[in-house]
Amino acid sequence: MSHLSLHHITKAWGDKIALNDITFDAAEGSFVALLGPSGCGKSTLLRTIAGLETAERGEIHFRHSDITHLPPSQRKLSMVFQSYALFPHLNVRENLLFGLKARGEDKLNFTARLDDVSKLMELDKLLDRLPSQLSGGQQQRVALGRAVIANNNLCLMDEPLSNLDAKLRQSMRREIRALQKKLGLTMLYVTHDQTEAMSMADSIILLNDGHIEQQGTPNDLYNNPVTVFAAQFIGAPPMNILPLHNKENRHYLSHLPAPVVEQCDEVALSLGLRAEDIQLISPDHAALKARVISYEYMGADTLLVCQLAGLADAITVKVPGMQHFVEDSQVGLHWSAARQYLFSTTTGKRCASAEQQMFVSQKKYAV
Secondary structure: OOEEEEEEEEEEEEEEEEEEEEEEEEOOOOOOEEEEEEOHHHHHHHHHHHHHOOOEEEEEEOOOOOOOOOHHHHHHHEOOOOOOOOOOOHEEEEEEEEHHOOOOOOOHHHHHHHHHHHOOOOOOOOOOOOHHHHHHHHHHHHHHHHHHOOOEEEEEEEEOOOOHHHHHHHHHHHHHHHHHHHOOOOEEEEOOOHHHHHHHHHHHEEEHHHHHOOOOOOOHHOOOEEEHHHHOOOOOOOOOEEEEEEOEEEEEEEOOOOOOOOOOOOOOOEEEOOOOHEEEHHHHHOOEEEEEEEEOOOOOOEEEEEEOOOOOOOOEEEEEEEOOOOOOEEEEEEEEEHHHHEEEEEOOOEEEHHHHHHHHOOOOEOO
């Protein structure tokens, strides 16, 4: 059952539409990632849910009550900011208790709640320290602890890990997810990092220029992107998008004699291919050859960037392990027809009808 529901939320900054008709539901106890590039509206959306911003239109329902016009203090939610927002002159103990005191809650419960949360967040030995005496990870735990001690079921987090180094971000991702599951929190988590969203969330809401581009499970967004934007934002490296040329309702890639799709009414199509779905073969036996431009060793994989004849856009191929290539040499490319995506070049939207026509031939391999 829906725990948090947004209905047609619209917010503008002057002539700029920050949030354009946002509608979604979050189930109780779920972890929902609000994902998107800088300026797409995800932090504005979080602040609107918190009551720190006011929507021009739409409704917000929490626990079946309309909270659209309630002040932040009455919304029964917690928020963790990107900057942590710790009071520098207060020690960890006072930072954790500040919200309880400000709301005038029963002082008789303070000691027990402080004890529980400080142990849960591994802060029990740091209670007398000031924020300046803590590491970035410890400050993050204090900010999380302040949200947890409030005993609110809904927790909003605005890019809480962006100030940490890569190794600490990875460990904190696991800690936050484990904490959310243990406490049964409903969590809305803003991030621009698709790795965070994919590894932590039950569902992802992908925002683009103030509107929802796509929402679904991480698997949905990765394997069934509905637009070019979604296809290239989810996955690393981004999906290859290659324009096809149209000749008599047949759409061809590069110089290949066989069309990718035929008997298709779409005027212009682009082919989507993930780098990990492309295999290298000997150029001597390949129908499709490419020229090596460069390669990057990434540890577990090597990313090969190459050029197809007649195409301005380069194509990236992910190959396992460390591999060396000679620039300007030729490689053969090969992939399964089942791993191809087709998008309308005009609208950027997934073209399901063209894909169905593509599979009529039931070819095992595209190239």
